[in-house]
Amino acid sequence: MLSLYVHIPFCRTRCVYCDFYLVTRQDLLEPFFQALLVETEARxxxxxxxxxxxxxxxxxxPSLFPVSYLSRWLELVHACCTFTPDVEITLEANPEDLGGGRMFELxxxxxNRLSIGVQSFNQRKLAALGRSHTREQGLQAARTAGDLFQSVSVDLICAVPDETRDEWASDLRDTVTLQLPHVSVYMLSVEPKTRLHRSVSRGDVxxxxEDVQATLYEDALGTLAGSGYQHYEVSNFSVDGHHSRYNLACWMREPYLGFGPSAHSFIVDGGAEIRQANVSLLSRYMADPQNAATFYEVLSENERFLEQVFLTLRxxxxxxxGFLRKGNKLGHCxxxxxxxxxxxxxxxxxxxxLFLTSKGFLFADHIAGELVSD
Ligand code: SF4
Structure with missing residues (x-):
């Protein structure tokens, strides 16, 4: 069984905190799509x-992509592979792209699943993050999607500059009121070379x-658990089995293929497990999409063990x-x-x-590191 990922590296503008690989030139959408078709068919x-x-x-x-491109790409995949009857097909979307009947077209x-980049229902926080949608657009998109799609997720960000506990509580209240089946909660991270990093370095914001971040995270766990959400991964919460099947497959080390610039793949070939990544440069990707992979690694026994520990804990x-003791050089220690x-x-x-406590979730990677270090 396979999962597929498509990286669509276009945004209208760059949010102040974002360090993902992307471009803002919309005129490249069409040539990118042609390259994506070539890569997909070949692989x-x-x-x-x-x-x-x-x-x-x-x-x-991805919601910047014309719907006709999405349909055509899905048709191409369907011509090569079968879809399971309950296949999950998710599109990450920004609220400002979901008006005017677009959701019906999608x-x-x-x-059948929308993951909406709401980030907050608070206008001050949205401005601090440099997002281009409004609180009302976020609410409207989430409500309409909830009525239309089989599954819907909203992303929230906490610990933005000057965020108070009350603001975060209000975001969480707005979210649970929507009664959507999936919520992702991310802590704002100040990444090098972002506008946010420069503002923080200058002392402007x-x-x-860390203490406040921990409190906000625990507030999220409390509110979401109190509203029936199951905490199934460090940042992810769902009800009634509405977890992200794609993400869970990646975390469970099932095979997946990634298409587009900077996309990663995990391939199981006979007994070998291979991690592969495409070039993170659109121009190079478009020049030779059939040979986009620039990183290729067959995992060693020890790398497989480390991945299993880190991902299972998350x-x-x-x-x-028993598995931990067997794979660890420390053995009885x-x-x-x-x-x-x-x-x-x-x-x-x-x-x-071994399971993480609520507090442990905050330090999942650190704990995994402790368990495998000598
Ligand atoms: S955070 Fe999302 S919407 Fe904003 S620039 Fe990055 S990828 Fe684009």
Whole structure:
């Protein structure tokens, strides 16, 4: 079973905090699409007849893509592969692109899950993030999508400059009132070379410190759990099994193919597990889309072990302690490490497996690092 990802590296403008690979030249959409078709056809020819369970259009801003391009790309995939009856087809979308009947067109084209980049329902926070939609556009998009699509997610960002606990509580209240089946919560991160980084360095804005971030994260866990959401990954919450099938497949180390510049793939070929990444430059991608991969690595035993530890902890499905002991050079010392983490309130044990506590979720990668370090 395969999952597919398409990276659509276009945005109207760059948000102040964003360091993703993207371009703002809309005139390149059409040549990019032609290159995407060439890459897809060439690579999928090796996977003819395979079953596809999830497709994710990410970016960038995939909602800038004409609906006719999405349909045509899906047709191309369908000509090579079969879709499972419950295939999940997700489009990441910005609220300002979802008016005027666009949602109906996307739905008719086969998109059955929308992931809406709302980020906040607070106008001050939206301005601080440099987002181009309004609170009303966010609310309207989320409401209409909730009525139309099989599954809908909204992204929220907390810990923006000068954010108060009350502002965050209001964002969470607005979100649970919408009763959507999936919510992602991200902590604002100040990445080098972004406008936000320059503003923080100059002292023009201040971002909340680690203690405040932890409080805001715990507020999110409390409000969302209190409204019936299951916390199934560090940043992700869902009800009634509405988790992101694509993301979960990646975290569970199932195979996926990524198309477009900077897209990653995980391929299982016989006994080998391969990580591959495309070039992060649109011009080079468009010049030779059939040979877009510039990174290729066959994972060693130890790399597989590390990935399994880091990813299993993030999705909190219970890390088998026997597996941890076997793969770790520390062997018997692992019991002491686990005891230390347990005493700090970060993990707990159940049925021979290790789980993160709510507090542990905040430090998932650090905990995984501790468990595999010597
Ligand atoms: S819309 Fe998303 S991808 Fe585009 S600039 Fe903003 S944060 Fe980055």
């Amino acid at each position: 999928l020819s090796r996977f003819k007849g395979r079953s596809v369970k999830a497709i994710h259009f990410g970016g960038g801003t 739905h008719a084209a086969g998109i 201040t971002v909340p410190g 999705i909190n499905r219970g890390l088998d302690i 692992i019991a002491d490490k686990i005891e230390e983490l347990r005493a700090s309130g970060l993990v707990f044990e159940e049925g021979g497996k």
